Amino acid sequence: MPVHSAGPRLYHSVPFKHLVRKAGSAAGGRASNISLNLVPFIDMMTMLVCFLLMVFSSTGQLLQAQKGLELPFADSRETLQQAPVIIVTRNEITYQGQLIATTEAVLRDDSPTFKIDALFERLDSAAKKIKEDVGMGRNYDKKLLEACEKAKQNIRPEPGRVCPDGLAILQADESTDARLINKIVVTAKAAGFDNLLFAVKNK
Amino acid sequence: MGAAVGTDEKGSVNVELNIIPFIDLMSCLTAFLLVTAVWVNIAQINIQPKGKTRDTSNVQQDDEHVTLSVLVQSDKIWVGLSRVNEFQDIPKLASGEHDWDKFETTIKQHKTSAFFADRTDLEIAAESTAAAPVKYQDIIRAMDLAIKVGFLDVGLSDPAGLAARPTL
Numbered sequence: 001m002p003v004h005s006a007g008p009r010l011y012h013s014v015p016f017k018h019l020v021r022k023a024g025s026a027a028g029g030r031a032s033n034i035s036l037n038l039v040p041f042i043d044m045m046t047m048l049v050c051f052l053l054m055v056f057s058s059t060g061q062l063l064q065a066q067k068g069l070e071l072p073f074a075d076s077r078e079t080l081q082q083a084p085v086i087i088v089t090r091n092e093i094t095y096q097g098q099l100i101a102t103t104e105a106v107l108r109d110d111s112p113t114f115k116i117d118a119l120f121e122r123l124d125s126a127a128k129k130i131k132e133d134v135g136m137g138r139n140y141d142k143k144l145l146e147a148c149e150k151a152k153q154n155i156r157p158e159p160g161r162v163c164p165d166g167l168a169i170l171q172a173d174e175s176t177d178a179r180l181i182n183k184i185v186v187t188a189k190a191a192g193f194d195n196l197l198f199a200v201k202n203k
Numbered sequence: 204m205g206a207a208v209g210t211d212e213k214g215s216v217n218v219e220l221n222i223i224p225f226i227d228l229m230s231c232l233t234a235f236l237l238v239t240a241v242w243v244n245i246a247q248i249n250i251q252p253k254g255k256t257r258d259t260s261n262v263q264q265d266d267e268h269v270t271l272s273v274l275v276q277s278d279k280i281w282v283g284l285s286r287v288n289e290f291q292d293i294p295k296l297a298s299g300e301h302d303w304d305k306f307e308t309t310i311k312q313h314k315t316s317a318f319f320a321d322r323t324d325l326e327i328a329a330e331s332t333a334a335a336p337v338k339y340q341d342i343i344r345a346m347d348l349a350i351k352v353g354f355l356d357v358g359l360s361d362p363a364g365l366a367a368r369p370t371l
Contacts, residue, residue, distance in 0.1 A: 042226065056240060072343040076247065077246050175339065178275070178330075200246050
Protein backbone atom coordinates (compact mmCIF):
# COMPACT_ATOMS: atom_id res chain seq x y z
CA MET A 1 0.00 0.00 0.00
CA PRO A 2 1.50 3.35 -0.95
CA VAL A 3 2.09 5.82 1.85
CA HIS A 4 0.26 9.11 1.56
CA SER A 5 -0.93 11.89 3.81
CA ALA A 6 -3.77 11.20 6.22
CA GLY A 7 -7.21 12.27 5.15
CA PRO A 8 -9.85 14.02 7.24
CA ARG A 9 -11.29 10.69 8.42
CA LEU A 10 -9.56 7.72 9.95
CA TYR A 11 -9.17 4.77 7.60
CA HIS A 12 -10.52 6.89 4.79
CA SER A 13 -7.90 5.42 2.56
CA VAL A 14 -8.34 1.82 3.65
CA PRO A 15 -10.10 0.10 0.79
CA PHE A 16 -12.88 -1.78 2.55
CA LYS A 17 -15.28 -0.99 -0.19
CA HIS A 18 -14.71 -4.30 -1.90
CA LEU A 19 -16.33 -6.01 1.08
CA VAL A 20 -19.57 -4.13 0.65
CA ARG A 21 -21.82 -5.01 -2.18
CA LYS A 22 -23.12 -1.99 -3.96
CA ALA A 23 -26.84 -1.51 -4.06
CA GLY A 24 -28.28 -2.26 -7.44
CA SER A 25 -25.20 -4.06 -8.63
CA ALA A 26 -25.37 -7.33 -10.49
CA ALA A 27 -23.71 -9.09 -7.56
CA GLY A 28 -26.71 -9.00 -5.26
CA GLY A 29 -28.52 -5.76 -4.82
CA ARG A 30 -29.10 -6.09 -1.05
CA ALA A 31 -28.60 -3.06 1.21
CA SER A 32 -25.39 -2.97 3.26
CA ASN A 33 -27.18 -1.82 6.43
CA ILE A 34 -27.84 -4.56 8.94
CA SER A 35 -30.90 -4.13 11.11
CA LEU A 36 -30.38 -5.53 14.61
CA ASN A 37 -33.48 -6.54 16.51
CA LEU A 38 -32.92 -4.86 19.88
CA VAL A 39 -36.30 -5.74 21.37
CA PRO A 40 -35.18 -9.01 23.12
CA PHE A 41 -32.09 -7.23 24.43
CA ILE A 42 -34.16 -4.41 25.91
CA ASP A 43 -36.63 -6.94 27.34
CA MET A 44 -33.83 -8.83 29.03
CA MET A 45 -32.26 -5.64 30.42
CA THR A 46 -35.59 -4.44 31.77
CA MET A 47 -36.28 -7.73 33.52
CA LEU A 48 -32.76 -7.85 34.96
CA VAL A 49 -33.06 -4.32 36.30
CA CYS A 50 -36.46 -5.12 37.85
CA PHE A 51 -35.06 -8.27 39.48
CA LEU A 52 -32.00 -6.49 40.83
CA LEU A 53 -34.11 -3.65 42.19
CA MET A 54 -36.28 -6.20 43.99
CA VAL A 55 -33.36 -8.04 45.60
CA PHE A 56 -31.62 -4.79 46.42
CA SER A 57 -31.49 -4.59 50.17
CA SER A 58 -30.18 -1.91 52.44
CA THR A 59 -29.60 -4.46 55.22
CA GLY A 60 -26.15 -5.21 53.93
CA GLN A 61 -25.21 -1.59 54.50
CA LEU A 62 -25.67 -2.05 58.24
CA LEU A 63 -22.92 -4.59 58.46
CA GLN A 64 -19.36 -4.49 57.24
CA ALA A 65 -17.74 -7.36 55.44
CA GLN A 66 -14.45 -8.14 57.15
CA LYS A 67 -11.65 -10.59 56.69
CA GLY A 68 -11.98 -13.56 59.03
CA LEU A 69 -15.67 -13.06 59.60
CA GLU A 70 -18.19 -15.69 58.58
CA LEU A 71 -21.60 -15.20 60.14
CA PRO A 72 -23.35 -18.23 61.68
CA PHE A 73 -26.39 -19.75 60.00
CA ALA A 74 -29.88 -19.57 61.47
CA ASP A 75 -33.49 -19.94 60.37
CA SER A 76 -34.57 -16.67 61.99
CA ARG A 77 -35.83 -14.17 59.41
CA GLU A 78 -36.16 -11.02 61.50
CA THR A 79 -34.73 -8.02 59.72
CA LEU A 80 -31.75 -6.23 61.15
CA GLN A 81 -32.00 -2.62 62.24
CA GLN A 82 -29.58 0.25 62.77
CA ALA A 83 -27.58 0.07 65.99
CA PRO A 84 -23.97 0.26 67.21
CA VAL A 85 -22.06 -2.75 65.88
CA ILE A 86 -19.58 -4.87 67.81
CA ILE A 87 -17.58 -7.01 65.39
CA VAL A 88 -15.70 -10.11 66.46
CA THR A 89 -13.46 -11.65 63.82
CA ARG A 90 -11.12 -14.59 64.31
CA ASN A 91 -8.36 -12.23 65.42
CA GLU A 92 -9.80 -9.03 66.81
CA ILE A 93 -12.73 -7.22 68.38
CA THR A 94 -13.79 -3.89 66.91
CA TYR A 95 -16.48 -1.43 67.87
CA GLN A 96 -17.86 0.88 65.20
CA GLY A 97 -14.81 0.08 63.08
CA GLN A 98 -12.25 0.87 65.81
CA LEU A 99 -10.00 -1.83 67.19
CA ILE A 100 -10.72 -2.69 70.83
CA ALA A 101 -8.57 -5.75 71.52
CA THR A 102 -7.31 -8.94 70.00
CA THR A 103 -9.30 -12.09 70.70
CA GLU A 104 -6.19 -13.81 72.04
CA ALA A 105 -5.61 -11.09 74.64
CA VAL A 106 -9.24 -11.17 75.78
CA LEU A 107 -9.24 -14.96 76.12
CA ARG A 108 -6.01 -14.77 78.17
CA ASP A 109 -7.49 -12.23 80.56
CA ASP A 110 -8.88 -13.97 83.66
CA SER A 111 -10.18 -10.90 85.47
CA PRO A 112 -12.96 -11.69 87.96
CA THR A 113 -15.15 -8.88 86.60
CA PHE A 114 -15.50 -10.88 83.39
CA LYS A 115 -15.61 -7.60 81.44
CA ILE A 116 -13.59 -6.18 78.56
CA ASP A 117 -12.62 -2.79 79.96
CA ALA A 118 -11.75 -1.05 76.67
CA LEU A 119 -15.06 -2.16 75.16
CA PHE A 120 -16.97 -1.18 78.29
CA GLU A 121 -15.68 2.40 78.09
CA ARG A 122 -16.80 2.80 74.48
CA LEU A 123 -20.15 1.12 75.04
CA ASP A 124 -20.83 3.06 78.19
CA SER A 125 -20.37 6.44 76.48
CA ALA A 126 -22.39 5.26 73.46
CA ALA A 127 -25.22 4.02 75.68
CA LYS A 128 -25.38 7.35 77.50
CA LYS A 129 -25.52 9.28 74.23
CA ILE A 130 -28.25 7.04 72.80
CA LYS A 131 -30.27 7.34 75.99
CA GLU A 132 -29.98 11.13 75.82
CA ASP A 133 -30.98 11.20 72.14
CA VAL A 134 -33.99 8.97 72.75
CA GLY A 135 -34.97 11.06 75.78
CA MET A 136 -34.79 14.25 73.71
CA GLY A 137 -36.55 12.55 70.78
CA ARG A 138 -33.83 13.40 68.28
CA ASN A 139 -31.82 11.49 65.63
CA TYR A 140 -34.33 8.64 65.56
CA ASP A 141 -37.38 7.74 63.53
CA LYS A 142 -40.75 8.49 65.13
CA LYS A 143 -41.73 4.81 64.99
CA LEU A 144 -38.59 3.79 66.87
CA LEU A 145 -39.35 6.36 69.56
CA GLU A 146 -42.88 4.94 69.78
CA ALA A 147 -41.29 1.51 70.26
CA CYS A 148 -39.47 2.94 73.31
CA GLU A 149 -42.79 4.01 74.80
CA LYS A 150 -44.22 0.55 74.13
CA ALA A 151 -41.15 -1.06 75.70
CA LYS A 152 -41.91 0.80 78.93
CA GLN A 153 -45.34 -0.85 78.90
CA ASN A 154 -43.75 -4.28 78.24
CA ILE A 155 -45.29 -4.49 74.75
CA ARG A 156 -43.27 -6.69 72.40
CA PRO A 157 -41.77 -4.60 69.58
CA GLU A 158 -42.41 -5.32 65.92
CA PRO A 159 -39.52 -7.00 64.10
CA GLY A 160 -36.97 -4.43 63.00
CA ARG A 161 -38.46 -1.75 65.26
CA VAL A 162 -36.83 -2.35 68.60
CA CYS A 163 -36.26 0.70 70.80
CA PRO A 164 -32.70 1.96 70.06
CA ASP A 165 -32.11 2.65 73.76
CA GLY A 166 -29.89 -0.21 74.93
CA LEU A 167 -29.75 -1.91 71.53
CA ALA A 168 -26.54 -3.15 69.91
CA ILE A 169 -25.62 -5.57 67.15
CA LEU A 170 -23.10 -8.35 67.70
CA GLN A 171 -21.53 -9.51 64.46
CA ALA A 172 -19.29 -12.43 65.31
CA ASP A 173 -17.53 -15.15 63.38
CA GLU A 174 -19.20 -18.57 63.59
CA SER A 175 -16.09 -20.19 65.06
CA THR A 176 -15.70 -17.65 67.87
CA ASP A 177 -15.13 -19.20 71.28
CA ALA A 178 -18.19 -18.98 73.54
CA ARG A 179 -16.01 -17.53 76.33
CA LEU A 180 -15.47 -14.46 74.18
CA ILE A 181 -19.18 -14.13 73.47
CA ASN A 182 -19.93 -14.43 77.20
CA LYS A 183 -17.47 -11.66 77.99
CA ILE A 184 -18.88 -9.35 75.33
CA VAL A 185 -22.47 -10.00 76.43
CA VAL A 186 -21.60 -9.32 80.07
CA THR A 187 -19.73 -6.14 79.07
CA ALA A 188 -22.64 -4.95 76.94
CA LYS A 189 -25.11 -5.60 79.73
CA ALA A 190 -22.94 -3.74 82.23
CA ALA A 191 -22.76 -0.77 79.86
CA GLY A 192 -26.54 -0.65 79.57
CA PHE A 193 -27.16 -2.57 76.37
CA ASP A 194 -30.07 -4.77 77.44
CA ASN A 195 -30.94 -5.91 73.94
CA LEU A 196 -28.41 -7.59 71.70
CA LEU A 197 -29.09 -8.44 68.10
CA PHE A 198 -26.98 -11.35 66.90
CA ALA A 199 -26.37 -10.98 63.17
CA VAL A 200 -26.90 -14.27 61.37
CA LYS A 201 -27.03 -15.56 57.82
CA ASN A 202 -30.11 -17.24 56.46
CA LYS A 203 -29.69 -20.68 54.89
CA MET B 204 -35.41 10.63 23.88
CA GLY B 205 -35.37 12.01 20.36
CA ALA B 206 -38.02 11.16 17.83
CA ALA B 207 -38.16 11.82 14.08
CA VAL B 208 -41.36 11.57 12.06
CA GLY B 209 -41.43 10.27 8.51
CA THR B 210 -37.74 10.25 7.79
CA ASP B 211 -37.67 7.45 5.25
CA GLU B 212 -40.16 8.22 2.59
CA LYS B 213 -42.32 11.11 1.63
CA GLY B 214 -45.54 11.06 3.59
CA SER B 215 -44.37 8.24 5.88
CA VAL B 216 -45.98 8.12 9.30
CA ASN B 217 -43.37 5.85 10.87
CA VAL B 218 -41.77 7.24 14.01
CA GLU B 219 -38.13 6.51 14.79
CA LEU B 220 -37.30 6.52 18.47
CA ASN B 221 -33.71 6.99 19.51
CA ILE B 222 -33.40 4.28 22.13
CA ILE B 223 -29.64 4.53 22.53
CA PRO B 224 -29.84 6.73 25.69
CA PHE B 225 -32.36 4.27 27.13
CA ILE B 226 -30.03 1.31 26.49
CA ASP B 227 -27.12 3.30 27.96
CA LEU B 228 -29.11 4.04 31.09
CA MET B 229 -30.25 0.45 31.48
CA SER B 230 -26.71 -0.87 31.01
CA CYS B 231 -25.31 1.49 33.64
CA LEU B 232 -28.13 0.68 36.06
CA THR B 233 -27.67 -3.06 35.57
CA ALA B 234 -23.94 -2.84 36.16
CA PHE B 235 -24.42 -0.69 39.27
CA LEU B 236 -27.07 -2.99 40.75
CA LEU B 237 -25.03 -6.11 40.03
CA VAL B 238 -22.03 -4.63 41.83
CA THR B 239 -23.96 -3.33 44.85
CA ALA B 240 -26.44 -6.20 45.22
CA VAL B 241 -26.38 -8.03 48.54
CA TRP B 242 -26.60 -11.72 47.81
CA VAL B 243 -26.45 -12.85 51.43
CA ASN B 244 -29.63 -12.60 53.44
CA ILE B 245 -28.77 -11.23 56.85
CA ALA B 246 -31.17 -11.59 59.73
CA GLN B 247 -31.03 -11.23 63.49
CA ILE B 248 -31.65 -13.11 66.69
CA ASN B 249 -32.76 -10.87 69.50
CA ILE B 250 -31.60 -11.80 72.99
CA GLN B 251 -31.58 -10.25 76.43
CA PRO B 252 -28.20 -10.52 78.16
CA LYS B 253 -28.63 -11.68 81.71
CA GLY B 254 -25.47 -9.92 82.77
CA LYS B 255 -24.63 -12.57 85.30
CA THR B 256 -21.04 -13.33 85.96
CA ARG B 257 -18.94 -16.02 87.54
CA ASP B 258 -19.41 -14.14 90.77
CA THR B 259 -22.31 -16.36 91.90
CA SER B 260 -23.00 -14.20 94.95
CA ASN B 261 -24.87 -11.91 92.56
CA VAL B 262 -27.09 -14.67 91.21
CA GLN B 263 -30.59 -14.18 92.50
CA GLN B 264 -32.67 -17.30 92.67
CA ASP B 265 -36.27 -16.71 91.76
CA ASP B 266 -38.29 -18.93 94.07
CA GLU B 267 -41.57 -18.20 92.37
CA HIS B 268 -40.81 -19.32 88.84
CA VAL B 269 -39.55 -22.50 87.32
CA THR B 270 -36.85 -21.56 84.81
CA LEU B 271 -35.83 -23.61 81.82
CA SER B 272 -32.06 -23.53 81.54
CA VAL B 273 -29.96 -24.79 78.65
CA LEU B 274 -26.24 -25.31 78.94
CA VAL B 275 -24.32 -25.99 75.73
CA GLN B 276 -21.12 -27.92 76.40
CA SER B 277 -18.53 -29.23 74.00
CA ASP B 278 -19.72 -32.84 74.31
CA LYS B 279 -23.41 -32.47 75.23
CA ILE B 280 -26.34 -30.15 75.79
CA TRP B 281 -27.76 -30.01 79.25
CA VAL B 282 -31.43 -29.03 79.76
CA GLY B 283 -32.71 -28.43 83.27
CA LEU B 284 -35.65 -27.02 85.20
CA SER B 285 -35.00 -25.02 88.35
CA ARG B 286 -37.02 -25.84 91.52
CA VAL B 287 -38.35 -29.03 89.93
CA ASN B 288 -34.82 -30.38 89.53
CA GLU B 289 -35.60 -32.19 86.34
CA PHE B 290 -32.47 -32.54 84.23
CA GLN B 291 -31.63 -34.11 80.92
CA ASP B 292 -28.37 -34.64 79.06
CA ILE B 293 -28.33 -34.71 75.27
CA PRO B 294 -24.98 -36.18 74.23
CA LYS B 295 -23.36 -35.52 70.89
CA LEU B 296 -24.01 -37.85 67.97
CA ALA B 297 -21.39 -40.26 66.70
CA SER B 298 -20.79 -37.85 63.82
CA GLY B 299 -19.50 -35.28 66.30
CA GLU B 300 -22.49 -32.97 65.85
CA HIS B 301 -24.83 -31.99 68.64
CA ASP B 302 -28.15 -33.85 68.54
CA TRP B 303 -30.21 -30.81 67.57
CA ASP B 304 -33.28 -32.86 66.70
CA LYS B 305 -33.45 -34.31 70.19
CA PHE B 306 -32.79 -30.88 71.70
CA GLU B 307 -35.67 -29.42 69.70
CA THR B 308 -37.99 -32.24 70.77
CA THR B 309 -36.99 -31.79 74.40
CA ILE B 310 -37.63 -28.06 74.59
CA LYS B 311 -40.82 -28.52 72.57
CA GLN B 312 -42.04 -30.88 75.28
CA HIS B 313 -41.17 -28.32 77.94
CA LYS B 314 -43.00 -25.61 75.98
CA THR B 315 -46.19 -27.66 75.99
CA SER B 316 -45.90 -28.39 79.71
CA ALA B 317 -47.98 -26.52 82.28
CA PHE B 318 -44.96 -24.46 83.37
CA PHE B 319 -44.25 -22.87 79.99
CA ALA B 320 -47.49 -23.04 78.05
CA ASP B 321 -48.04 -19.30 78.51
CA ARG B 322 -44.42 -18.29 78.97
CA THR B 323 -41.75 -17.46 76.43
CA ASP B 324 -38.61 -17.13 78.55
CA LEU B 325 -35.63 -19.43 78.50
CA GLU B 326 -32.00 -18.99 79.47
CA ILE B 327 -29.04 -20.31 77.56
CA ALA B 328 -25.37 -20.50 78.48
CA ALA B 329 -22.31 -22.10 76.97
CA GLU B 330 -19.57 -23.73 79.00
CA SER B 331 -16.42 -23.34 76.99
CA THR B 332 -12.84 -24.00 78.00
CA ALA B 333 -9.56 -23.89 76.15
CA ALA B 334 -9.50 -27.69 76.14
CA ALA B 335 -13.15 -28.13 75.20
CA PRO B 336 -14.30 -25.05 73.30
CA VAL B 337 -17.89 -24.35 72.31
CA LYS B 338 -18.37 -22.48 69.08
CA TYR B 339 -20.59 -19.44 68.63
CA GLN B 340 -22.47 -21.32 65.88
CA ASP B 341 -23.68 -23.83 68.50
CA ILE B 342 -25.05 -21.07 70.74
CA ILE B 343 -26.82 -19.51 67.77
CA ARG B 344 -28.28 -22.87 66.76
CA ALA B 345 -29.59 -23.46 70.29
CA MET B 346 -31.13 -19.97 70.45
CA ASP B 347 -32.57 -20.30 66.96
CA LEU B 348 -34.30 -23.58 67.85
CA ALA B 349 -35.58 -22.11 71.12
CA ILE B 350 -37.14 -19.20 69.23
CA LYS B 351 -38.56 -21.59 66.64
CA VAL B 352 -40.24 -23.63 69.39
CA GLY B 353 -41.80 -20.52 70.93
CA PHE B 354 -39.34 -19.31 73.54
CA LEU B 355 -39.09 -15.81 72.10
CA ASP B 356 -37.43 -14.22 75.13
CA VAL B 357 -34.07 -15.92 75.07
CA GLY B 358 -31.63 -14.78 77.71
CA LEU B 359 -27.93 -15.41 77.36
CA SER B 360 -26.08 -15.96 80.59
CA ASP B 361 -22.80 -17.10 82.00
CA PRO B 362 -22.89 -20.84 82.93
CA ALA B 363 -22.56 -20.03 86.63
CA GLY B 364 -25.51 -17.65 86.38
CA LEU B 365 -28.05 -20.22 85.21
CA ALA B 366 -31.02 -20.76 87.52
CA ALA B 367 -30.66 -24.51 87.09
CA ARG B 368 -27.19 -25.77 86.42
CA PRO B 369 -25.15 -28.92 86.65
CA THR B 370 -22.17 -29.05 88.96
CA LEU B 371 -19.46 -27.25 87.00
